[in-house]
Amino acid sequence: MAQNLTLRSIEPVTHDTHHLTFDRPEGFTFEPGQAIEMKLQKDGWRDEGRPFTPISLPDAASLEFIIKSYPSHDGVTEQIARMQAGDGVTIEGPFGDMRDRGPGVFIAGGAGITPILALLHKRLKDHGDLSGSTLVFSNKTEADIIRRDELSAMPGLTVAYVVTKGEGKTVPKRRLDRDYLRQFVEPGSLCYLCGPPPMMSAVQSELAALGVDRDDLVADDWS
Ligand SMILES: Cc1cc2nc3c(=O)[nH]c(=O)nc-3n(C[C@H](O)[C@H](O)[C@H](O)COP(=O)(O)OP(=O)(O)OC[C@H]3O[C@@H](n4cnc5c(N)ncnc54)[C@H](O)[C@@H]3O)c2cc1C
Numbered sequence: 001m002a003q004n005l006t007l008r009s010i011e012p013v014t015h016d017t018h019h020l021t022f023d024r025p026e027g028f029t030f031e032p033g034q035a036i037e038m039k040l041q042k043d044g045w046r047d048e049g050r051p052f053t054p055i056s057l058p059d060a061a062s063l064e065f066i067i068k069s070y071p072s073h074d075g076v077t078e079q080i081a082r083m084q085a086g087d088g089v090t091i092e093g094p095f096g097d098m099r100d101r102g103p104g105v106f107i108a109g110g111a112g113i114t115p116i117l118a119l120l121h122k123r124l125k126d127h128g129d130l131s132g133s134t135l136v137f138s139n140k141t142e143a144d145i146i147r148r149d150e151l152s153a154m155p156g157l158t159v160a161y162v163v164t165k166g167e168g169k170t171v172p173k174r175r176l177d178r179d180y181l182r183q184f185v186e187p188g189s190l191c192y193l194c195g196p197p198p199m200m201s202a203v204q205s206e207l208a209a210l211g212v213d214r215d216d217l218v219a220d221d222w223s
Helices: 076-081 110-127 148-152 197-209
Strands: 003-014 017-023 035-040 050-052 062-068 088-095 105-109 134-139 158-163 191-195 217-221
Touching (some): 003 062, 017 076, 035 076, 062 076, 062 110, 105 197, 148 158
Parallel strands (some): 191 217
Antiparallel strands (some): 017 062
């Protein structure tokens, strides 16, 4: 069933991402990690649905998103960056199979952190601590790292950041290849993965080479 939401606030997170907060409609629920389809209530855009993943918990009063804008696409996310409090959207869903299956190795690329952030929030709420879990978070540059302070401070979570472009001042520049991932992953490891399609397929091959079974991979494909 479609639900209408009103934007309460929009704040920058990085140079190209925004944190959007809506009131959660009564009765609307989802599993952390699942996505919804969002349409803007704006002339010319009402039929353009795009998927986004709530980062807030299902029982929170607000429904929150972090959304990366791509001005070069001349699409919905460019319009989202221009939204103001009071603007409306319509959402449908939820959908998707990204679900909490226990502590594991969470691997994210760029805005692909959003379902993982939702899962980490859930695990923190349920267990108070993320011991036994590792986050491997790849970005183009350090300026692209979403919620770095929050992630670094999550109790019990081991966090490893890498960048793929430019030199990171505090973060190594390197790819998520098997030589890097083997320090976190072994056969039998439960892995969660979300990122842009090229990164997803590259990391999936490397995880398979490290002996991670497809059944032990919880992946959200954004292709
Ligand atoms: C399940 C799921 C959950 C998601 N959750 C989130 C989330 O929580 N946060 C988030 O930030 N993102 C999320 N995404 C990604 C998000 O949905 C896309 O970034 C968004 O749909 C892009 O919409 P757009 O209209 O701006 O651009 P698009 O729909 O990608 O493109 C619009 C047009 O731009 C052109 N175009 C496309 N690619 C390029 C390119 N590379 N260069 C130039 N032009 C191009 C094409 O003509 C295209 O028709 C999620 C995706 C999925 C599948």
